[in-house]
Amino acid sequence: MTHALTFEILARSPDCSARRGRVTTLHGSFDTPAFMPVGTRGSVKGILPHMVASTGAQILLNNTYHLLLRPGPELVATMGGVHRFMSWNGPILTDSGGYQAYSMADMNAVDDDGVTFKSIVDGSMIRMTPEESIRVQNLLGPDIIMAFDDCPPPIQQSGDPASAESAGTDPRLSRVLRRDKVVDHVARVKVANERTVRWLERCKAAHARTHEQSLFGIVQGGTDMSARTWCAEQITNIELPGYAIGGVAVGEGPDEIAAVVRHTAPLLPDTKPRYLMGVGYERDLLTAVRAGVDMFDCVLPTRNGRNANAFTPHGQIRLRNAKYAQDAGPIDETCDCPACRPAAHAMRGPGGIDLPHFSRGYIRHLFMAGEMLGPILVTLHNLRHFQRFMADVRATIPTGDWPALLARWPAAAG
Numbered sequence: 001m002t003h004a005l006t007f008e009i010l011a012r013s014p015d016c017s018a019r020r021g022r023v024t025t026l027h028g029s030f031d032t033p034a035f036m037p038v039g040t041r042g043s044v045k046g047i048l049p050h051m052v053a054s055t056g057a058q059i060l061l062n063n064t065y066h067l068l069l070r071p072g073p074e075l076v077a078t079m080g081g082v083h084r085f086m087s088w089n090g091p092i093l094t095d096s097g098g099y100q101a102y103s104m105a106d107m108n109a110v111d112d113d114g115v116t117f118k119s120i121v122d123g124s125m126i127r128m129t130p131e132e133s134i135r136v137q138n139l140l141g142p143d144i145i146m147a148f149d150d151c152p153p154p155i156q157q158s159g160d161p162a163s164a165e166s167a168g169t170d171p172r173l174s175r176v177l178r179r180d181k182v183v184d185h186v187a188r189v190k191v192a193n194e195r196t197v198r199w200l201e202r203c204k205a206a207h208a209r210t211h212e213q214s215l216f217g218i219v220q221g222g223t224d225m226s227a228r229t230w231c232a233e234q235i236t237n238i239e240l241p242g243y244a245i246g247g248v249a250v251g252e253g254p255d256e257i258a259a260v261v262r263h264t265a266p267l268l269p270d271t272k273p274r275y276l277m278g279v280g281y282e283r284d285l286l287t288a289v290r291a292g293v294d295m296f297d298c299v300l301p302t303r304n305g306r307n308a309n310a311f312t313p314h315g316q317i318r319l320r321n322a323k324y325a326q327d328a329g330p331i332d333e334t335c336d337c338p339a340c341r342p343a344a345h346a347m348r349g350p351g352g353i354d355l356p357h358f359s360r361g362y363i364r365h366l367f368m369a370g371e372m373l374g375p376i377l378v379t380l381h382n383l384r385h386f387q388r389f390m391a392d393v394r395a396t397i398p399t400g401d402w403p404a405l406l407a408r409w410p411a412a413a414g
Helices: 049-054 064-069 073-078 081-086 098-103 130-140 163-167 171-179 185-206 225-236 254-267 282-291 300-306 360-368 373-396 402-408
Strands: 005-012 019-025 028-032 034-036 060-062 092-094 108-110 115-118 125-128 144-146 214-219 242-245 274-276 295-297
Touching: 028 034, 034 373, 064 073, 064 098, 064 125, 064 130, 073 081, 073 130, 081 092, 098 108, 098 115, 098 125, 125 130, 130 144, 130 185, 185 214, 185 225, 214 225, 225 254, 242 254, 254 274, 254 282, 282 373, 300 373, 360 373, 373 402
Parallel strands: 034 295, 060 092, 092 144, 144 214, 214 242, 242 274, 274 295
Antiparallel strands: 005 019, 019 028, 108 115, 115 125
16 A cells, blocks of 8 residues: 555544545645645646645646646656646646546547547647556656546437537537447446446556555446446455546536435545545535545636636626626625735735725726736636635534535535
């Protein structure tokens, strides 16, 4: 067993499976339940590392697929690994690159050995196998690496004619939908599960830095609970430092996500970190925390921030709307981020005078004028929003006072 990661459970909720804990890696610790901001290409877009840390983030996620394509894992390794490369000295997790290879490439072919895909950077053909995914992640040097798995498309993409409309909201899903043939979804999930287990065994055998990096296995199975049970049993039979629930943020609705997570989380070892991949709305986070999940990531805070969509305890607000043109208030009165409360971050004007908040009207102007400060401010706000929410969740776990939490964060009620 690797010594690169330890997990300590500090408190449990009296009325559900939620637990508060701490994960320790060679690059420091992070409190759980934890929300990981996504630094896809080794950068949280537009935000300096110390600013990301100031929002309360303790661990970041990098994307193996994008770093493989550019600048390449060998270069990152030469530069000292992802921590030094991006000037982040806290824990980092990398995904395996599999999902992006399936969903983002304009052309791919999946077989029992791996996936061949066309690079979105230069059009070259790239072969990704479990061994190659681990080799790349070993070179990148994060603290937690993910197994290469086979994530099947959701059921509506396997033959439902109405799926085009539902997939249209996510360009990644639309690309998958256009490419997929009508298939037997049950058979596709079975194949994916069997590949995922075989590929995990290959990933573990290929992992060359077990004393520095911790490999997590991933449970697949779509929305088929029996398939989830089978996959969880097989994956957890392979001794690893942690385990993840995959394939629940690729088109499913919140009720389906909740059902899968409530079924799958208890099947994972109680003493190991449990990671729900790619889930990010407050209602989904809270549901998963109460089911016993410890780690989360999502692009929502940053992607929405760059598009003028700000999260608040009462739900999102779209700052491009004309009704905010003369709104003098902050994004969120309760928030202490640099946009809502600059003085809390020692941001002062001439003569040392504390700066007032950046108004909704001003931020709207920045977006309408194409000024980069707008996306920066809303991204910082959204990152802080999610870290504040998770801190409140952690504080609530020992007491079990979930109604009081929902009173403070009504958006988490769904």
